[in-house]
Amino acid sequence: xxxxxxxxxxxxxxxxxxxxxxxxxxxxxxxxxxxxxxxxxxxxxxxxxxxxxxxxxxxxxxxxxxxxxxxxxxxxxxxxxxxxxxxxxxxxxxxxxxxxxxxxxxxxxxxxxxxxxxxxxxxxxxxxxxxxxxxxxxxxxxxxxxxxxxxxxxxxxxxxxxxxxxxxxxxxxxxxxxxxxxxxxxxxxxxxxxxxxxxxxxxxxxxxxxxxxxxxxxxxxxxxxxxxxxxxxxxxxxxxxxxxxxxxxxxxxxxxxxxxxxxxxxxxxxxxxxxxxxxxx
Numbered sequence: 001x002x003x004x005x006x007x008x009x010x011x012x013x014x015x016x017x018x019x020x021x022x023x024x025x026x027x028x029x030x031x032x033x034x035x036x037x038x039x040x041x042x043x044x045x046x047x048x049x050x051x052x053x054x055x056x057x058x059x060x061x062x063x064x065x066x067x068x069x070x071x072x073x074x075x076x077x078x079x080x081x082x083x084x085x086x087x088x089x090x091x092x093x094x095x096x097x098x099x100x101x102x103x104x105x106x107x108x109x110x111x112x113x114x115x116x117x118x119x120x121x122x123x124x125x126x127x128x129x130x131x132x133x134x135x136x137x138x139x140x141x142x143x144x145x146x147x148x149x150x151x152x153x154x155x156x157x158x159x160x161x162x163x164x165x166x167x168x169x170x171x172x173x174x175x176x177x178x179x180x181x182x183x184x185x186x187x188x189x190x191x192x193x194x195x196x197x198x199x200x201x202x203x204x205x206x207x208x209x210x211x212x213x214x215x216x217x218x219x220x221x222x223x224x225x226x227x228x229x230x231x232x233x234x235x236x237x238x239x240x241x242x243x244x245x246x247x248x249x250x251x252x253x254x255x256x257x258x259x260x261x262x263x264x265x266x267x268x269x270x271x272x273x274x275x276x277x278x279x280x281x
Contacts, residue, residue, distance in 0.1 A: 002073040002222065004057065004136060004168030005211025010079050011054045012216075014103065017081050018049040021097040023063065028093035033074075033105075033112050041116035042093065045069065050119075056131045056167025060122040068119030070128065074111030080104050080219055131167040135204050140166075142197040145204075149189040156192075157185035158255040160204075169204070171257045172235045176207040178261065179234040184268045185259045191270030234260045 002010070026045040028034070034042070047064040054060070061069040081101050082088055088104040093114060095103040105112065117125060132148055133140060148166055149159045159165055160174040169177070178185050180203035183196060192200070214231050230236050233243050238251035242262040251260045 001075045003170035003173050006215050007057050009215045021099050024098050025096040031092050033092050033114050037115040062119035066119050068117050068122045070115045072113040076109045077107035077112030130164050132165045134167045142201045146197045156187040156189050173207045175235045175260050177203040184266045185261050186271050
């Protein structure tokens with residue numbers, strides 16, 4: 001599933017692909033990616049892209065004339081560039097440029113989302129205005145992270161994935177950051193010491209940087225699409241050896257998602273008896 005690094009790479013690709021070109025025609029199929037939004041307003045988009053901003057997992061397009069678009073990649077969405085006339089599988093919406101290229105929004109499972117709106121109002125859309133601090137766009141300090149997460153009763157990994165607390169991290173990069181920081185995903189945030197908050201901030205930065213390098217390119221390939229090799233240190237490695245200590249990586253269900261962790265490198269300090277460290281499943 002696309003998370004902050006993947007969405008940032010999509011933003012960079014789109015900025016490069018537009019590159020001063022004009023959007024001559026926008027078109028979209030009648031699918032659920034619009035979720036009640038005005039598809040005709042999408043079809044009315046034209047002109048040059050004036051700015052493209054990422055907030056968490058959302059992309060905010062501003063075209064000349066005050067036209068705007070919010071986009072979310074969902075679970076399988078991606079933007080790809082093709083030549084005019086190419087039939088792209090699962091293409092749900094298309095930007096036709098004046099250089100003969102078409103930018104497709106391809107989304108096999110259609111959990112992605114598009115919502116046209118005036119560019120000046122994009123940040124006021126409910127999905128965007130509720131977002132917490134963006135670690136890449138806004139920067140992040142240990143104090144800011146502690147302020148965002150420190151008082152919640154949610155387990156640490158669930159809190160990291162709460163988009164109203166911290167925008168952009170999902171299941172993969174939250175797990176990777178906690179592994180890099182040596183913190184158990186079931187820890188209560190209030191149990192973290194000052195040096196652990198610092199370690200966690202550094203680990204979030206490191207996993208985002210890794211994700212950006214891993215996904216950079218004309219067409220990112222998501223892990224769920226059958227990559228030949230899992231690039232992550234702990235995510236998706238349940239039952240295999242930890243890359244640091246060799247102990248078997250374990251997994252359990254947390255917040256409706258599968259959490260991966262190393263029981264040795266991520267000891268359950270501070271985990272309450274009522275919420276014991278989960279065993280391998």
